[in-house]
Amino acid sequence: GENVEQHPSTLSVQEGDSAVIKxxxxxxxxxxxxxxxxxxxxRPQLIIDIRSNVGEKKDQRIAVTLNKTAKHFSLHITExxxxxxxxxxxxxxxxxxxxxxxxxxxKLSVKP
Amino acid sequence: xxxxxxxxxxxxxxxxxxxxxxxxxxxxxxxxxxxxxDPGMGLRLIHYSVGAGITDQGEVPNGYNVSRxxxxxxxxxxxxxxxxxxxxxxxxxxxSRSLGYGYTFGSxxxxxxx
Numbered sequence: 001g002e003n004v005e006q007h008p009s010t011l012s013v014q015e016g017d018s019a020v021i022k023x024x025x026x027x028x029x030x031x032x033x034x035x036x037x038x039x040x041x042x043r044p045q046l047i048i049d050i051r052s053n054v055g056e057k058k059d060q061r062i063a064v065t066l067n068k069t070a071k072h073f074s075l076h077i078t079e080x081x082x083x084x085x086x087x088x089x090x091x092x093x094x095x096x097x098x099x100x101x102x103x104x105x106x107k108l109s110v111k112p
Numbered sequence: 113x114x115x116x117x118x119x120x121x122x123x124x125x126x127x128x129x130x131x132x133x134x135x136x137x138x139x140x141x142x143x144x145x146x147x148x149x150d151p152g153m154g155l156r157l158i159h160y161s162v163g164a165g166i167t168d169q170g171e172v173p174n175g176y177n178v179s180r181x182x183x184x185x186x187x188x189x190x191x192x193x194x195x196x197x198x199x200x201x202x203x204x205x206x207x208s209r210s211l212g213y214g215y216t217f218g219s220x221x222x223x224x225x226x
Contacts, residue, residue, distance in 0.1 A: 009152075042219075043202060043217040043218065044155070044202070045217070046215065097168065099145065099160055099170065100145075100204075101157075102154045102155040102156075104152060104153060104154040105154050
């Protein structure tokens, strides 16, 4: 079935630096790509999403880019803050049944 | 507006016991689903429903049953608990799977099977 590869699995940055997380996929029919943030012991929460007819979307310090030709999409966080520390999951709507399929997550640590 | 409500938050079961994890949403969402989250494995789909009376299997359905008798409720039943079912379970809902809306997650149930 459809698979989403997410890299890196862990990422440590200094406060104020940028962080980039990348996901690759194989199903060219995928058309919806959300990103979720999960703080320790909490539920995943949608932070940004992009649809296949858009190449980039920005919301304050976070942005998502989509390259449909290369089949990858990325999350960019600028001016990172300690409260950005969490696990981030990429996902896509894909597979034969169109459910959300999640990457395995990236643990982001922002050091003050 | 409570969103997606899951109960219980924590549960310890003995091997072979059965139980039901409850999930309810008050947003009139058409689509509901159950995921399990294990360390390093991300979120894996167990079962899902696209409307009342309709359910289907996800990636890891063995050992679990679901039903959707109303739009609001989507319980997950563990038939005979096994240690491999120790996990955190999340219920998620959305207006519609086909329109690509983001999911709203419940707060999760941490299940330990001993």
